[in-house]
Amino acid sequence: MAFQLTIEPLGETIEVADGQRILDACLRAGIWLPYACNHGLCGTCKVQVLEGEIEHTEDASPFALMDIEREEGKCLACSTVLATDCIIEADIDPEPDAANHPIRDFVATVTRIETLTPTIKGIFLGLPGVGLDFQAGQYINVDVPGIEGPRAFSIASSPAARNELELNVRRVDGGAATTYLCERLKVGDTVSCSGPLGRFFVRESAPEPLLFLAGGSGLSSPKSMIEDRFERGETRPVTLIYGARSLAELYYAERFRALAARFANFTYIPVLSEPQAADQWRGEIGFVHDAAARHFNARFEGHKAYLCGPPPMIEACIRTLMQGRLFERDIYTEKFLTAADAAQGLAKSPLFKRL
Amino acid sequence: MAVKKASLKEKYRLMTRGLDWETTYQPMDKVFPYDKYEGIKIKDWDKWEDPFRLTMDAYWKYQAEKERKLYAILDSFSQNNGQLNLSDARYLTAIKLWMQGITPLEYAAHRGFSHVGRQFRGAGARVACQMQALDELRHAQTQMHAFSHYNKYFSGFHQANHMRDRAWYLSIPKSFFEDAMTAGPFEFVTSISFAFEYVLTNLLFMPFVSGAAYNGDVATTTFGFSAQSDESRHMTLGLEVVKFVLEQHEDNVPIMQRYIDKWFWRGYRLLALVGTMMDYMLPKKVMSWAEAWGVYWEENGLALFNDLSRYGIRLPKYHEIATKEKLHITHQAWMVFYTACPATAFHAWLPQPYEMDWLSEKYGETFDRFYRPRFEKFGDLEKAGKRFYTNRLPLVCQTCQIPDFFTEVDNPMKQAVRHSEWRGMKFNFCSDGCKDIFVNEPEKFCQAYIPPQQIYQGNAGGARTLAEYAAWLRCGMGTESGDYYSSDDYANWLKWHGERDTTPSSSAAAQP
Secondary structure, eight states: OOEEEEEETTTEEEEEOTTOOHHHHHHHTTOOOOOSSSSSSSOTTEEEEEESOEEEOTTSOTTTSOHHHHHTTEEEGGGEEESSOEEEEOSOOOOTTOOOOOOEEEEEEEEEEEEOSSSEEEEEEEOOTTOOOOOTTOEEEEEOTTOSSOEEEEBOSOTTOTTEEEEEEEOOTTOHHHHIIIIIOOTTOEEEEEEEEOSOOOOTTOOSOEEEEEEGGGGHHHHHHHHHHHHTTOOSOEEEEEEESSGGGOOSHHHHHHHHHHOTTEEEEEEESSOOGGGOOOSEESOHHHHHHHHTTTOOTTOEEEEESOHHHHHHHHHHHHHTTOOGGGEEEOOOOOHHHHHHHHHSOTTOSOO | OOOOOOOHHHHHHHHHTTSSOOOSSSOHHHHSTTSSTTOOOOSOGGGOOOSOOOOHHHHHHHHHHHHHHHHHHHHHHHHTTGGGGSSOGGGHHHHHHHHHHTHHHHHHHHHHHHHHHHHOSSHHHHHHHHHHHHHHHHHHHHHHHHHHHHHTTSTTOSOHHHHHHHOGGGHHHHHHHHHHHTSOHHHHHIIIIIIIIIISHHHHHIIIIIHHHHTTOHHHHHHHHHHHHHHHHHHHHHHHHHHHHHHHOTTHHHHHHHHHHHHHHHHHHHHHHHHHIIIIIOSSOOOOHHHHIIIIIIIIIHHHHHHHGGGTOOOOTTHHHHHHHTTTHHHHHHHHHHHHGGGSSSOBOOOOHHHHHHHHHHHHHHIIIIIHHHHHHHHHHHHTTOOOOOOSOOOBOTTTOOBSOOEETTEEEEEOOEEEEETTEEEEESSHHHHHHHHHOHHHHTTOOOHHHHHHTTTTTTOOSHHHHHHHTTOOBTTTBSBGGGSHHHHHHHHHHTOOOOOTTSTTOOOO
């Protein structure tokens, strides 16, 4: 059976399987806790249990976690399993800008399906009643009929539209779930969903200009975030650099050009990596990180950057941003961690907390 | 809405705010005279993220508890004659080498961190270094206490400080740390906190602590756990230092790269001693040096450097050489210890048959083709009553001070020697890595106090032969020095266990 674990000061609640170590569960859920050795010897992952019962496994060294600490309710996240639902307090930074909307299970009805590009569909989901409260940038889990386990999709629409959520779904070659959604789903079908999820949102209280770097269907979150910002009267400079392979794959360009025409503090830079001759493309050519380096003269200090897209694009952008003097504390990415990714994450170095 | 809890970081900030200040009677540059000359640019010390938030009050409480636990186990080990439960007295060669070579480094680390704990302008960095300085002092003391029990029963544990000053092979670890301590504060923390305590720490501690556990040394195993619980702070400090410096200014990147290149290679060379411990000194083996290098460097180390490459930091220079050499260095080092043990404060021996087979299994063709035949030749000489000892002093690398016994990376039959001229003097090196380090800082390394030269110049009590040198070390053949199987340690071990001689030259060599 599974237990609920709430992590303070984030206030985030996750599920921990029977016998699963707390650290493992947190990292898989995308919540970073400080850790190093991962087998009970170093004590880096020490956390305070505020409520509930835990069990120390034998891995926890009596020197890394001493008796007096056990009595004080401390435990090593890497070597602790849950016996009941628990609340722990970890040494992590709180997120003052997180709205912490409650997660709900709901059934939505497909109201519209739009072909955005040859590979990306815009799927609109109608929600009855009060709709869904979410923070721009978050995602929902969708149960795709006939597919084991839910699939995560970012919400592309603004939180102002609570009764209709837009998802951008790219058909992945050989991907059963996306093929179903792009080819078999019809208007009027119902799908079971849960959400909102994720900690990808605009750090509203930070004064810095905003830089969005997006690629492919990773435009969804930035679209929601940017529309939300301007609906709320954003005055800081906002830049969106969006990468697509060719003109046919570039979507919502007119929408963003119109927004840029309306708001002097919004800059829109589409960039194509493989423009076709027929495209007669006169804009930026290359990858998103190339265009970003050119536009900002390879200096990014003093920004907050939000990255959303395929992993190679995110990695290339992180490198460009860091070599342009923007570091982890100012870079936010949307990452969907699979079990395989999380297993690799443990072998990865603890140099970076979130990136 | 519920009141938000302050994070631990915020609570610590509120508790410690205002404890540091900008000096006004004296300019800050005079108060902190050493933290700028390396060329490292720090724009904003407030961006330093305390890698751990510990008050002195809590520090004393936790450390006292650790001591209580440790000393209870040390007492019980000693009262129960724990030395008799070791796998084999040969194991203690590893502990002797550790006590002579590594324990003084813990003390040197205490001195080094006390120094930089005064010299950084940022209070966070100072506090982190001061706490680590206390940890290191504790480690030096508790190691000596853990090992002191063996001093009642075995030779070679007396006067580690005396050995440290005089033994030729101990200039290897000693010069390593003195190089770090005489560098600027940023180089010191990069070398010790990052390169040594973070990147290479598992290669140092794993064979030592697991080796102790495998070989029945409860005292040392317990010390290891007690120290490792402090290492979390040391490792996170190492990571924070590197991130902080790299993020502060782009001009810092090439300086840090040079430090990383240098200290990766210096640390790697020092670890040749530890690798030899794993492959040859532990009667019950944990894993081979080649396997440990594979896990801790080729997997974990490369993952770290993949992350660091985002800052524009590349893999340390010559890392690929180190990986290729993993199949050779420990065999070459043990061969030197085997032949030079009349002038060491520990014993050496030929691997027993089960160990030769283990080495064949772990090293395959490398061992069978290049090293087994030499050990067999030495074995033939032993049987003929002509145990081979070297009778001359080696050429020593000017940088790492290891005798020049390493071979060319692509030709294990050819000794690798490099040279450099500086101010009319010729200097010798074991490798391109060590030569590069010298060429970057010739003024520093030309002053290295190289034991063979000093001995020949009469600065080892006027010793002219190896026997005289050993006497100056206060070591004697059969007691502290020489082959294990002709030592008092071995004779006593047999006597205490009521056993007969099972030297490898007799066919009935037993596996411990």
